[in-house]
Amino acid sequence: MQQWLDQIASSGFLAELPRGLVYTLGALLACKLILLFVSLLAGEVVWLERRVAGRMQARIGPNRVGPQGLLQFLADGVKLLAKEDIIPAEADRPTFLVAPIIVFMGAFAAFAVMPFGYGLVAADMNVGLFLVLAMTSIEVPGVIMAGWASNSKWAILGSMREVAQMVSYEMPLGISALVIALLAGTLNLSDIVAQQEGWVWNWYALRGPFAFVAFFLFFTAALASLKRAPFDLPEAESELVAGFHTEYTGFRFAVFFLAEYSAMILFSLVTVVLFLGGWSPGFPLDLTGPAARWIGFAIVMAKTFALLFVMIWVRWSLPRYRIDKVMYLCYKVLLPFSVACVVGVALQILLGHALGGAFGQWLMGR
Amino acid sequence: MKTYLEKVWSGVRTTAKGMALTWRHFFTKPVTVQYPEEKTYFSPYERGLHEFEPDKCIICYLCAKACPVDCIKIEEEGAGKTARLTTYEIDYSKCLFCALCIDPCPVDCIHMGQQYDLSTYERGDQVKIDFMKGEGPWRTKQTSAHPEAGLPEDSGV
Numbered sequence: 176m177q178q179w180l181d182q183i184a185s186s187g188f189l190a191e192l193p194r195g196l197v198y199t200l201g202a203l204l205a206c207k208l209i210l211l212f213v214s215l216l217a218g219e220v221v222w223l224e225r226r227v228a229g230r231m232q233a234r235i236g237p238n239r240v241g242p243q244g245l246l247q248f249l250a251d252g253v254k255l256l257a258k259e260d261i262i263p264a265e266a267d268r269p270t271f272l273v274a275p276i277i278v279f280m281g282a283f284a285a286f287a288v289m290p291f292g293y294g295l296v297a298a299d300m301n302v303g304l305f306l307v308l309a310m311t312s313i314e315v316p317g318v319i320m321a322g323w324a325s326n327s328k329w330a331i332l333g334s335m336r337e338v339a340q341m342v343s344y345e346m347p348l349g350i351s352a353l354v355i356a357l358l359a360g361t362l363n364l365s366d367i368v369a370q371q372e373g374w375v376w377n378w379y380a381l382r383g384p385f386a387f388v389a390f391f392l393f394f395t396a397a398l399a400s401l402k403r404a405p406f407d408l409p410e411a412e413s414e415l416v417a418g419f420h421t422e423y424t425g426f427r428f429a430v431f432f433l434a435e436y437s438a439m440i441l442f443s444l445v446t447v448v449l450f451l452g453g454w455s456p457g458f459p460l461d462l463t464g465p466a467a468r469w470i471g472f473a474i475v476m477a478k479t480f481a482l483l484f485v486m487i488w489v490r491w492s493l494p495r496y497r498i499d500k501v502m503y504l505c506y507k508v509l510l511p512f513s514v515a516c517v518v519g520v521a522l523q524i525l526l527g528h529a530l531g532g533a534f535g536q537w538l539m540g541r
Numbered sequence: 542m543k544t545y546l547e548k549v550w551s552g553v554r555t556t557a558k559g560m561a562l563t564w565r566h567f568f569t570k571p572v573t574v575q576y577p578e579e580k581t582y583f584s585p586y587e588r589g590l591h592e593f594e595p596d597k598c599i600i601c602y603l604c605a606k607a608c609p610v611d612c613i614k615i616e617e618e619g620a621g622k623t624a625r626l627t628t629y630e631i632d633y634s635k636c637l638f639c640a641l642c643i644d645p646c647p648v649d650c651i652h653m654g655q656q657y658d659l660s661t662y663e664r665g666d667q668v669k670i671d672f673m674k675g676e677g678p679w680r681t682k683q684t685s686a687h688p689e690a691g692l693p694e695d696s697g698v
Contacts, residue, residue, distance in 0.1 A: 230566075234571055
């Protein structure tokens with residue numbers, strides 16, 4: 176991205192302009208592209224969810240709007256825009272208005288460091304993984320602001336549950352990501368993918384038993400911090416109407432909805448990048464060329480959609496947990512297991528150092 | 542310690558079991574009928590919109606008398622053997638599709654049909670249907686919804 180920008184900035188009429196302005200415009204363009212791409216993708220994920228849910232219940236699902244119902248999200252979006260924008264009379268107005276923006280920001284900001292393919296990353300940072308985990312936690316204050324400002328008991332109960340759950344699940348999420356940080360020796364997501372190129376056993380999920388377990392722990396913790404079923408206590412329809420966004424209507428509700436689905440895409444992408452080899456197809460293939468990187472992009476998207484399918488599949492299979500069981504699962508199962516994985520992986524790396532050779536290299540992870 | 546690990550294992554196992562079930566269901570054929578394009582089977586004795594055979598009718602008023610809600614309006618021209626039917630109107634805002642008008646007919650000229658979808662775009666449409674003006678279905682072999690079943694001898698079951 177940096178080289179592209181340098182090239183573009185020093186060619187044609189752009190060379191006349193101040194370099195800082197060109198960089199700012201380039202950054203804005205990248206923002207806009209990612210925002211557009213992720214919003215459209217989130218819309219399609221909503222469609223995918225409804226179709227898969229339909230098929231699992233021996234129904235068909237939306238198939239009227241556009242080919243196979245693919246444009247359903249546009250119809251839904253227009254419907255939501257046409258709805259009345261209600262702010263409760265007793266609501267804390269400024270907080271109420273700002274909350275969806277914060278949640279949305281938290282879900283979208285992390286896409287800046289996601290490598291969609293070789294070089295297809297908006298900001299290639301050496302703290303990428305850390306930034307992803309930090310940005311997804313921004314959602315928490317947004318949610319508690321939404322719940323508090325709504326002045327509704329459903330909303331406040333939902334947001335309290337959500338915050339308790341998200342703060343707790345940050346721990347197993349971070350610790351199982353630490354397993355990969357130990358193996359990779361870097362937090363730069365592009366470098367993490369680069370180390371998983373080659374044959375399929377180079378993927379971090381398949382490098383030894385500890386990383387394999389960490390993959391499942393990470394995915395489960397991601398589901399919980401996404402508040403997807405079976406961890407959808409914060410918006411349990413049967414108890415809390417809709418949780419923290421009970422009082423939101425129209426476009427503000429749409430923003431929450433979009434944030435939720437883009438967070439799903441984000442966590443699938445992170446899991447693909449950390450554990451499933453990113454753009455590596457599972458056999459040695461050079462995907463660094465200017466055209467070949469788009470093949471890598473297609474592979475990343477295919478893997479992401481496979482994981483999204485699993486998320487949807489889980490949602491339509493498993494019943495909702497009780498809130499104390501959610502906490503039990505976090506503190507008594509996922510946390511000890513992920514700590515054990517970190518210790519195990521550290522030992523595995525030591526063993527790799529001791530053994531040396533190709534197998535030792537494989538054990539060490541780089 | 543043992544029971545803890547057993548609990549964890551049983552959690553993993555039952556989750557996998559449940560997901561295997563939905564995975565199998567994912568590949569079953571949907572049972573949905575895409576309504577306006579596809580229609581489900583109806584019995585030949587379905588009580589839908591009436592079908593009328595005007596040339597059989599002998600203007601005996603038995604159907605109108607049998608009707609519990611008085612929704613059948615019959616008008617005739619002339620008297621005795623030269624009488625002609627001019628109006629045979631059923632008010633569907635009253636009709637309760639009980640088929641009591643079918644049984645007393647001595648010549649079997651009124652039947653219950655197959656048309657169940659009576660929705661319209663205008664409130665006035667299809668409320669009162671005058672069969673003599675061709676607004677409602679006339680029964681012939683061709684218009685019968687189940688021609689293979691023939692015309693039931695007593696269509697009033």
